[in-house]
Amino acid sequence: MSSSSHHAVLSRFYVSIFFSFFVLSAGGQIRNAPLTKIDAERASKNYQQYCALCHGTEREGNAADYAPSLRSKSLMSTMPLNFLASSIGFGRPNTAMAAYLSDSGGPLTMKDIFILATWLKHQSGAETISLPLKPIDGDPVAGSAVYQQNCTECHGVKAEGITAPALANPAFLAFATDEYIKYAIVNGRDNTEMQAFNEVLSDRQINDLTAYIRSLTSGWSPEPKELSPYPKPGAYVTNPNGDHPDFKLREGRYVPMKQVAKALKEGKRIVLLDTRTTSEWHNAHIPGAIPIPYYITEEKVDEGLPKDKTWIIAYCSCPHAASDKIINMLRKKGFKNTAVIDEGFFNWINAGHPIIGGKPE
Ligand code: HEC
Ligand code: HEC
Incomplete structure (x- = not known):
């Protein structure tokens, strides 16, 4: 892949992010981007063809592979559209969540992916919550101890994911803000195994946990793949x-x-x-x-x-x-x-x- 097409992929991706940003911030109130009937039908069909296998026909999660629920309000209200689209387009490397973007060798165009992401938000019925971007102050060493006591059973000793998503995943941490991570810990994910920890852990402990998860970041950016021809x-x-x-x-x-x-x-x-x-x-x-x-x-x-x-x-x-x-x-x-x-x-x-x-x- 030449570096110019590499840049074309990235700049198209960022154009889409900026587009979604303007739609979301239009009028000062954070709302889900509009969706036409034709787009909704297309997204619904794509969802059943490409996603239902693992995330379930009703987006309930766990149909295969411990794929997370894509209908929990906690997730859909806090995951920004660009994060959602990136999760679909670039996947989560080294997990069963593949990259669906055509530039990465997947079956969907950028447009398909943004429409699918917008449709998922609409289907969940969740109002978008805009979380502060400011980093959270916490002690990662103390957080590591809290993590080992409360989280390893599902997320794994190294946060590599077992029955729950990999929190150390570089593609996850490239988009998940501190407040996004904290929100998930405080509120849990409704109708899933992820409980709300606000009654079990103190605010201090949750900030430390967030700092610990943040410390696992290893740096990642979407790299287009060298695509080989298919066998004849x-x-x-x-x-x-x-x-x-x-x-x-x-x-x-x-x-x-x-x-x-x-x-x-x-x-x-x-x-x-x-x-x-x-x-x-x-x-x-x-x-x-x-x-x-x-x-x-x-x-x-x-x-x-x-x-x-x-x-x-x-x-x-x-x-x-x-x-x-x-x-x-x-x-x-x-x-x-x-x-x-x-x-x-x-x-x-x-x-x-x-x-x-x-x-x-
Ligand atoms: C082969 C199974 C499989 C298929 C098919 C699949 N996923 Fe996933 N998906 C997963 C798994 C497993 C994860 C969690 C990965 C991890 O450990 O971080 C995931 C994570 C996600 C996430 C991140 C959710 C979160 O809580 O962070 C989104 C969004 C998502 N998938 C959307 C989709 C969409 C949309 C499709 C269809 C285009 C799709 N997935 C197809 C298995 C799958
Ligand atoms: C009983 C199993 C279980 C335990 C224990 C658990 N989790 Fe989870 N966690 C999950 C599942 C399952 C999900 C995905 C929920 C879904 O379907 O959306 C999740 C999701 C999350 C997410 C959101 C990830 C994303 O992709 O958006 C974060 C952050 C998280 N957990 C942190 C923690 C922390 C920190 C602890 C320990 C204090 C913990 N969890 C303990 C099962 C668990």
Whole structure:
């Protein structure tokens, strides 16, 4: 990617931010940007196609992967439109939340993303609360101790996220202000596992916690990806001259990653489907894997796939939701030798199995 197109991506993004800023501040009163009926219909359709898999058909969260609720008033009233759009466009690196922006190799345009973000705010019915931008004064060392006592069970010892979002995520901290973080701790997130801590912790402790989370910032800016060409249908089979592997599946569907790694090492014939958002395939994938994202249509899902005994193995980071969706579509179309890598892509990387296309950020 040349540096001029790099700048084009960033400046377009910032133009959009300024646009949303003016809409939000028009008339002095903070209101949600307007949304036409056509835009709302488009956003609703995009939401179901791209987001419902993990965030749920009603935006309730937790449909897969511990994806957060996108309907809690606490979140939607305090997350500014540009933060929301950035979360969708650039994702949260190293989590199941992919980048959806086309410049990052994803399926949505900047305009689609801003319309989707505006629609999410409208759907929540939450009035925008404008929080002060001033940093919060707190002691990060004291905050770390409070964190270790109250937060690790869901957010992880290093704030890397387990059943709750990664608070140490660089893309999160690049946009989350101190007051945004504090608000979430004080008020919790309605109808989720995130309780309001204002009755459990003192204001001092919450300020210290905020300072601790802030101290985890490592610096991040949206980097456009080097996009590689997609493989051609003739080249979908890895090791086309190899023998068929002999996989033993759990529940007739899940294959342990060890078996897949071994089959690849032994040069067995196999088709690997990367069912994540295409931007993730551009970041890194298992060598030979072809991008068949979970939001592909049923009509197109099997284009170019061999209709013989060849094993077709899907994976995602979820580790099952996206792959299951694709494997269900293929089985419905009569593909029998199909399976899902049981542990998912992150565990594949952590186990030291081969990947190409650069390491995830
Ligand atoms: C494969 C599962 C998956 C899909 C599909 C997905 N998300 Fe996410 N999303 C997640 C996870 C997991 C997180 C939390 C990431 C973390 O740990 O920070 C997240 C976080 C978010 C956040 C940040 C919320 C917060 O509380 O900070 C927003 C906004 C969001 N997603 C919107 C979307 C939208 C809109 C779509 C569709 C275009 C989408 N997501 C598709 C899994 C997914
Ligand atoms: C029982 C599990 C649990 C515990 C304990 C917990 N949280 Fe959370 N937290 C969550 C979940 C789940 C979410 C996402 C809620 C949603 O769906 O929007 C969340 C969201 C947040 C957010 C907002 C993140 C965002 O992307 O907007 C912050 C900040 C946060 N938690 C901080 C903390 C702190 C600090 C503590 C300890 C004092 C803590 N949490 C304890 C489950 C937990």
